[in-house]
Each structure stands twice: as C-alpha cells, then as structure tokens.
Amino acid sequence: MPVTYAQAVRRALVDAALADPAVIFMAEGAHDPVPVFGTLPTPADGIVAERIIEMPTSENAIVGAAIGAALAGKRPVVTFHRVEFALLAAEQIINNAAKMEFISNGRHKVPMLLRLVVGRGWGQGPVHAQSLESLFAAIPGLTVAMPATAHDAYAMTRQALRGDGPVVLIEHRWCHGLTGEIDYDDRSDAFAGPVRISEGDALTIVATGYMTVEARRAADALQKLGRGPDVFDMRTLRPFKAHPIIESVDRTHALLTIDTGHVSYGIGAEIIARCAEHDGPLLLVRRLGLADHPVSSSRHLIAGQYPDARAIFRAAADMLDLHDADETEHVPASPIDQPDPTFTGPF
Amino acid sequence: MTDLYRSMLRIRMVEQAIAARYGEGKMRCPIHLSIGQEAVAVGVAAALRPDDRVLSSHRCHAHYLACGGDLKAMVAELHGLPTGCNGGRGGSMHLQGGQLVASLPIVGSAIPLAVGMALADKLDGSDRVTVVFFGDAAVEEGAFHEAMNLAAVKRLRVLFVCEDNDRSIWTPLEKRQPQGFLMESGLSRGIYTDACSGFNVQLIGNMTFGALARVRGSAGPAMLVCDTYRWAEHCGPNERSDPEDWPLTDPFRDFNPPSKMVAEITAEIDEAFAACQ
Numbered sequence: 001m002p003v004t005y006a007q008a009v010r011r012a013l014v015d016a017a018l019a020d021p022a023v024i025f026m027a028e029g030a031h032d033p034v035p036v037f038g039t040l041p042t043p044a045d046g047i048v049a050e051r052i053i054e055m056p057t058s059e060n061a062i063v064g065a066a067i068g069a070a071l072a073g074k075r076p077v078v079t080f081h082r083v084e085f086a087l088l089a090a091e092q093i094i095n096n097a098a099k100m101e102f103i104s105n106g107r108h109k110v111p112m113l114l115r116l117v118v119g120r121g122w123g124q125g126p127v128h129a130q131s132l133e134s135l136f137a138a139i140p141g142l143t144v145a146m147p148a149t150a151h152d153a154y155a156m157t158r159q160a161l162r163g164d165g166p167v168v169l170i171e172h173r174w175c176h177g178l179t180g181e182i183d184y185d186d187r188s189d190a191f192a193g194p195v196r197i198s199e200g201d202a203l204t205i206v207a208t209g210y211m212t213v214e215a216r217r218a219a220d221a222l223q224k225l226g227r228g229p230d231v232f233d234m235r236t237l238r239p240f241k242a243h244p245i246i247e248s249v250d251r252t253h254a255l256l257t258i259d260t261g262h263v264s265y266g267i268g269a270e271i272i273a274r275c276a277e278h279d280g281p282l283l284l285v286r287r288l289g290l291a292d293h294p295v296s297s298s299r300h301l302i303a304g305q306y307p308d309a310r311a312i313f314r315a316a317a318d319m320l321d322l323h324d325a326d327e328t329e330h331v332p333a334s335p336i337d338q339p340d341p342t343f344t345g346p347f
Numbered sequence: 348m349t350d351l352y353r354s355m356l357r358i359r360m361v362e363q364a365i366a367a368r369y370g371e372g373k374m375r376c377p378i379h380l381s382i383g384q385e386a387v388a389v390g391v392a393a394a395l396r397p398d399d400r401v402l403s404s405h406r407c408h409a410h411y412l413a414c415g416g417d418l419k420a421m422v423a424e425l426h427g428l429p430t431g432c433n434g435g436r437g438g439s440m441h442l443q444g445g446q447l448v449a450s451l452p453i454v455g456s457a458i459p460l461a462v463g464m465a466l467a468d469k470l471d472g473s474d475r476v477t478v479v480f481f482g483d484a485a486v487e488e489g490a491f492h493e494a495m496n497l498a499a500v501k502r503l504r505v506l507f508v509c510e511d512n513d514r515s516i517w518t519p520l521e522k523r524q525p526q527g528f529l530m531e532s533g534l535s536r537g538i539y540t541d542a543c544s545g546f547n548v549q550l551i552g553n554m555t556f557g558a559l560a561r562v563r564g565s566a567g568p569a570m571l572v573c574d575t576y577r578w579a580e581h582c583g584p585n586e587r588s589d590p591e592d593w594p595l596t597d598p599f600r601d602f603n604p605p606s607k608m609v610a611e612i613t614a615e616i617d618e619a620f621a622a623c624q
Contacts, residue, residue, distance in 0.1 A: 024470065050470060056500060061493030064459020065466055068477075071448065072400075072467035091490075095453055096460065103441050105434035108449065 006176040008150040009039045009115075012157035013077060017047045020075060023161055024051045026066055027079040036079050037117070037176060063089035063114070067096050070110045075161050079115040083132045083170065086116050090135075097166040098141030109164040113157070118172045118209065118260060120306070121337035125297030131261035131290075133208070136168045137237035137270070143167040143191055144238040146260075148212040150180035152235060155190040172209035172260060174339035193234075193241035196248070200228030202320055203254035203284075205312070206245055206271050208234045211258040214334060217309035218316060221330040227320050229256075237267055242274040250280045254319050258307050259289030286315055299337040308334040351393055351548045352602050355385040357612050358409045359599065361418065364616045365408075365425065366584035373623070374425040376438035381409035383578035386598040387510050388413040390551025391478060391571070394559055395446065402461045402479040405440040405452035406510075410480050415445025422619040430622070455481065455488030458507070462494045465503035465568075474563045478506040484515035486532055487523055498568040499536045506555075506562055507533070507570040510545060512577040517589075533570030545575030546598045 003011065017023040029035055031054045035042065043049045055062045059080065066076035080086050086093065093114065100108045116136075119129045137144045143165060147153040153171065160167035197212065198219045207215040212233045219231045230248040249255050255275060257268030268287040275283060288307040296302055304311075310327040317325040362382045369378065381388065388409035395401070395414075403410040411421055416432065424431030425439050432444045440452035448464070451457040461479035468475050485491050486509060498505045511529055513520045520529075533540030539561050543550045551573060558569040576596045580587045 053466075053501075056493070056496055058493035058497060060490050061459040061462065061497045064456070064490065064494065065463030065497060068460035068463020068465075069467040070463075071460065072464045074467045074470070076463075091453060091456060092459065095456060096451065100449065103433060103437045104443055104449065105436055107443065 002179040002181050003150055004176065005147075005150045005153045005171075005178045005180070006037060006039050008154040008180070008182055009157055009171065010041060011182070012154040013039070014041045014045045014047070016158055016161040017041060017051065020161065022073060022075045023077065024053060024069065024074050025077045025079070026053045026055050026062055028055050028057055028062070029081070030054045036081060037173070040079060059085050059088035060092055063092040063097065066112050067092060067100070067110055070112045071100070071108055075111050075113070077113045077115065077161070081117055082128050083116040083118055083130055084127050086114070093136070094139050098139045101165065102141060110166045111164045112166045113160040114166065114168045116168060116170050118170060120172070120174055120210070121339065123297040123299065123337065126294040129295055131172070131209070131259070133170050133237055134261060134266055136170070137267065141166070142238060143236070144170070145191055145236040146170045146172070146209040146234065148172070148175055148209050148233050148235070150178060151182045151186070152190065154182045154184070155186055159190040170209070174210040177339055178213070191236045191239070193236050193239070194232040194244045195235060196230055196244065197233050198229065198231035200230055201252060202227035203229045203256060203316055204232070204245065204248040204252045205229045205256045205258065205316065206232045206234055206268070207258040208237070208267055209260045210339070211260050211307065214307065214309045215258055215312055218312035218331060221309070221313050222316055224330065225322065225325060227322065229316060234267065234271070240270065240274065242271070245271060246275055246278050246280065249275050249283055253281050254284040255286070256312070256316055256319060257287050258312060259287065261290060262292065263287045263289035264292055284319055286319055288312060288315055302336060306336065310334070348549070351389055351552065352604070353608055354389045354413055355548060355598055356604050356608065358385045358388065358412050360609070360612050361412060361616055362408060364620065366579065368620065369584035375427065376425060376440070377582050378425070378439045378584065379406040379582050380579040380584070381406055383576045383597065384510055384512060384545065385409050386548040386551055387508070387545045387573045387575055388480070390548045391508055391555045392446070393552045394555035395478065396475065397446070398475045399446060400464055400475065400477045401447045402457040402477065403447060403450040404454065404457060404481055404485070405450065406482065407440070407442045407447065407450035411442040411444055411447050411450070414447045416442060416447055417444055418615060419619045419622055420444060423623055426623040428623060455485045455490035457481070458485065458491050458494040459497070461505050462498045462503055465498065465505045466501065469501070469503055469566070474504065474566070476504045476506050476559055476562050478508060480508045480510060482515070483509060483511040483513065483520055483529060484523065485509070486529055492532070495532065495536055495538065495568070499538055502567045504562050504566060505568040506558060507568060509570065509572045510575050511572055512575045514577060514581065516581040529572050539567070539569040540572070541569070542572040542574070545573030546596050548598060
C-alpha cells in the first residue's frame with residue numbers, strides 16, 4: 001500500500017525506536033500536537049515519552065547534546081524544521097559529529113541522525129527555503145543523503161539508525177507529499193548511491209530530491225521525441241559512488257545536472273568534476289539550479305528561478321540540438337510556489 | 348594528601364619537561380600548558396567516582412593526567428606517534444584517556460557534549476556525573492549558555508568547572524565580561540554555584556565532594572569557579588611575559604616534594620620521552 005514520504009519517515013522512526021531502545025528524539029516542538037510536519041513519533045506509537053525530548057531553542061546545544069548522548073550509547077535523532085537552523089549548530093556538526101571517530105582513532109562513535117528539511121515556496125523566502133546540502137556534503141566523516149522517494153526515506157532512515165556514524169538526511173519539503181511503496185524487507189545498502197530512474201541513450205541527467213520529480217517529467221517529454229535520457233536520482237551525496245553515472249556518460253557523452261540549491265559550488269559541480277576526472281570521452285555538460293542570489297519571498301519575484309520540468313526539457317533539448325522543440329508544447333507547467341495545487345500553506 | 352600533591356607534582360614536572368624539550372622540535376603541535384593550574388584538575392578528579400566522565404578543552408594536559416590518562420600515550424601523542432592516545436590524529440589539544448572522554452579545543456565546544464552525556468545518563472537512570480572543564484573565556488560563548496540552560500531545565504547531572512585564570516590569551520577578564528558574571532551565569536539560572544581559590548587542592552577537593560553529592564542527590568547541575576593562574580604563555584613553552592602574583596599563588600608554595608618522589612617521577616617522565624626518540 002503506498003504511503004506518503006512523510007508517513008514513510010515517521011514509520012521508519014517508529015520502527016527504529018521500537019527495535020532499539022537507544023533511539024531517542026530531540027527537537028524543538030517534539031511535543032507539538034503535530035510534531036515536525038507529522039514526521040516525528042509520539043508516545044501513542046508505543047515509545048516511552050522520555051525518549052521524545054522537547055528541546056529549548058538552542059540549536060548548537062541540541063546537536064552538541066545529541067553528540068554527547070551518542071558517545072554515551074544513545075542513537076539520537078535530531079530534527080530541524082529548516083536546514084537553516086542547523087547553521088547555528090555548524091561547529092558541532094562539522095568539528096564534532098563528523099570528526100570524533102577520526103580524532104579518537106576509532107575509540108568514539110557518533111551514531112546520530114540529523115534530519116534537515118528544505119523548505120520552498122509559499123513565500124518562505126531567503127532564509128527558510130535554502131537547499132544547503134553542499135555545505136554538509138563537503139565534510140568528510142558525514143554520510144549525507146537526499147531521499148527523494150518514500151521508500152528511500154524509509155530505508156535511509158532505518159539504515160542510519162543501525163549504523164555507527166553521523167548521518168545527515170536532507171528531506172525536501174515538497175517530497176513529503178509524494179506517495180510510493182515501501183519494501184520493508186529491503187536490506188540493501190540504502191546509501192549505495194545514484195540509481196537510474198529512467199532509461200535512455202540521448203543524454204545523462206542527474207537530479208536530487210524534488211528535482212527528480214521534475215526531471216522525470218522532462219524525461220517523459222524527451223522520450224516522446226525519441227531522445228529519452230538516462231535519469232539518475234543521486235540519492236547519496238557523501239559518500240559519492242559515481243560509477244553508475246560514469247557508465248552512463250561514457251555512453252551518452254552529455255551530462256545535465258540539476259541542483260535544488262545554487263549552481264555554483266553545488267552538487268552538480270562535484271558530479272561533473274568526478275566525470276571529468278574519469279578517463280573517458282569528452283562530455284557536453286550543463287548545470288541547472290538556483291542563480292547566484294537569494295530567493296525572494298514573493299512568487300512574482302521568483303519566476304524562472306527554480307528549474308522545473310520545462311527548464312530541464314529546454315536545457316536538454318538545446319544540448320541535443322533540438323532547438324525548435326518547444327517546452328511549452330511538450331511539457332506541462334509546474335506551479336512556482338507550491339508542490340501541488342492542493343497545498344495552501346502555511347509552510 | 349600526599350597523593351594529591353604527588354599528582355600535582357607529576358603534572359607540574361611533566362609540563363616542565365614538555366616546555367624544556369619543546370625547542371627540540373620533536374613535539375610539533377600547539378601546546379597549552381597547565382603549569383599553575385594543577386590544583387583544580389587534581390582536586391576535582393580526587394572527588395570523582397570511577398564511573399564519572401570528564402570533558403576538557405585545549406588546555407587538557409592536567410585533566411588528562413589527573414583523570415588517569417596514560418603518560419606514555421600522552422607524550423607519544425605530542426610527538427605525533429601511532430602509540431599516542433589518539434594515534435597521532437589529535438595532538439596536544441585533543442587528549443583522551445582514563446576518565447577524560449575527549450578534549451575539544453574550540454572554546455565551549457565540549458560543554459554541550461557534557462550535557463548530552465548527562466542526558467543519556469538520566470534516561471538510563473544513572474547518577475553518574477559528567478564534569479566539563481573550561482576557562483573563563485568559555486563563559487562568553489553562546490554554546491556555554493545554551494548548554495547551561497539545557498542542563499538546568501532538564502535537571503541533568505553536569506558539573507561545570509570554570510578555571511578562571513583571568514586571561515583569554517592576552518585579554519584580561521575585565522575587558523571581556525561584566526564584573527562578577529562568572530558566578531552569576533550559574534546563580535542566575537538557579538544552579539548551585541560555588542567558588543574557591545584554585546591554588547588550594549584540599550579546598551577544591553572538599554568543594555567538589557560537596558557539589559557532586561548535591562548533583563547526584565538532587566539531580567541537577569552545579570557550577571564551580573576556581574580562581575587560578577597560568578604560568579606559561581597561552582600557547583607555547585615559555586613563561587608569560589606579564590607575570591603577576593607568581594609564585595605567591597603556586598599550589599606548591601607550602602609543599603617540599605620528597606626527593607624520592609621527584610626521582611620516581613623524573614624516571615617515569617624520562618622513560619616516556621625515551622620511547623619517542
């Protein structure tokens with residue numbers, strides 16, 4: 001039975017907590033009537049109330065305390081409603097969570113799961129809608145992933161809470177409403193890396209998070225023109241196992257990457273660099289993502305800033321010399337500030 | 348009592364040996380010596396239960412030795428050797444060993460971790476205490492205030508120990524904080540706060556015993572502030588160029604170490620360094 005991505009996250013957290021008493025939840029708003037967009041468990045799920053811990057508005061201390069609790073044998077799940085809140089805890093994440101195992105020469109482990117939600121739309125604006133995965137992906141010692149499907153949301157969350165290292169899962173808010181089937185028995189490595197979600201020979205498209213949805217729409221349109229692409233869901237940013245993408249670009253010789261964040265220093269930059277280092281054919285490459293300025297609140301000011309299926313189609317078509325292919329003809333429009341027309345806020 | 352002085356003397360002699368040999372260029376990492384501050388480390392450590400935990404900062408040598416860290420592993424770590432307590436990965440600023448879980452050099456960084464360990468202990472129904480040592484400058488960090496607030500509101504068994512040596516590198520306390528703020532940071536939060544001279548190891552030990560009993564019994568944090576003095580420069584082997592009150596404030600002012608004790612410790616130190624040549 002298909003469930004939403006949000007339900008999948010919640011189910012994974014509940015299942016992990018029921019399976020392992022060391023799992024604890026730390027969040028501002030952990031005791032809200034609907035905690036963290038409905039993704040956090042409550043005592044009604046059969047979890048002892050003491051393990052769901054309401055925290056003060058102290059992001060640095062929340063993460064630092066989670067690290068300390070992890071050193072002491074717990075498996076803390078820290079959730080921030082927005083990626084931006086984690087910036088206040090950057091020192092703890094980068095210097096302690098990511099490095100304690102290394103610095104201690106293996107003596108200490110930090111089995112912490114840090115969930116960060118990327119906002120977008122509904123006027124959330126410059127500091128509530130950023131997609132900052134590049135910052136975290138750049139740090140050795142972290143596992144950093146962007147589940148884009150309900151199944152991956154479930155599987156990555158479960159695996160994170162079985163492992164012994166710090167994991168950062170970046171959940172795009174627009175993915176929370178996507179539905180999908182979960183294979184509850186799948187024990188393959190959830191962090192194994194890029195997976196092909198659409199097949200073709202014309203070019204290689206790699207997307208993350210919600211952009212996989214838009215990339216698929218563009219791929220369908222290209223397929224109808226007989227120029228279907230390989231589309232990859234990047235899934236895990238660190239560690240980055242590039243070989244499926246490299247195998248694809250060795251065939252297609254053309255690579256289009258789509259960031260949910262900024263183009264500059266984005267995930268696409270790393271994908272292209274890794275392909276460029278590979279001793280293969282010369283590639284035609286292009287990146288889509290946000291331009292080099294913050295994103296405004298007003299929906300009138302953000303037209304054209306977020307890549308959508310039409311923009312992806314346009315970029316791919318140009319790379320394939322299909323300059324006359326009209327994206328407005330072949331690809332349906334996507335709303336600019338809501339994932340689905342039924343979404344009416346507040347966030 | 349002799350044990351306490353022996354422990355302090357050992358720390359003093361180790362630190363002096365590091366300072367004397369630093370110029371040989373074999374210990375190639377920043378060092379933040381604890382000469383003059385031995386009594387706080389030893390006095391607090393003496394009051395701990397074996398299952399209590401300790402966290403420290405860059406100035407961790409005294410805490411490491413007082414809390415049961417292995418001397419050979421410490422000297423090897425300063426030499427960057429695989430036999431070091433961190434395998435050479437951390438150096439002087441990251442020592443771990445004995446009851447010292449970790450030393451984190453970014454000022455204030457260890458303080459939230461201590462609160463987290465105490466949070467885990469509360470969930471496990473344990474009355475063990477987590478002690479975190481920090482300097483006067485850490486009280487200016489946001490992380491300190493967040494952590495104190497969290498420990499207070501969740502009633503966690505953390506002992507916050509502030510070694511006030513008045514200096515943040517060169518800058519004196521009066522230029523960085525309003526007067527009396529150190530103790531106020533605990534008192535204003537309803538946290539049991541005590542203070543004593545950081546030069547009298549017995550006073551420190553007694554104060555810590557009392558604080559730990561309260562923390563274990565009442566299940567809430569406590570804060571200790573010890574007035575102390577850093578003999579060396581902030582970072583490096585040399586005596587500081589702006590000495591004040593020294594040697595009046597030397598914890599060893601009233602102690603004449605027996606020559607046998609000195610000889611034993613000297614041999615132990617020489618052996619530790621010899622293993623690194």
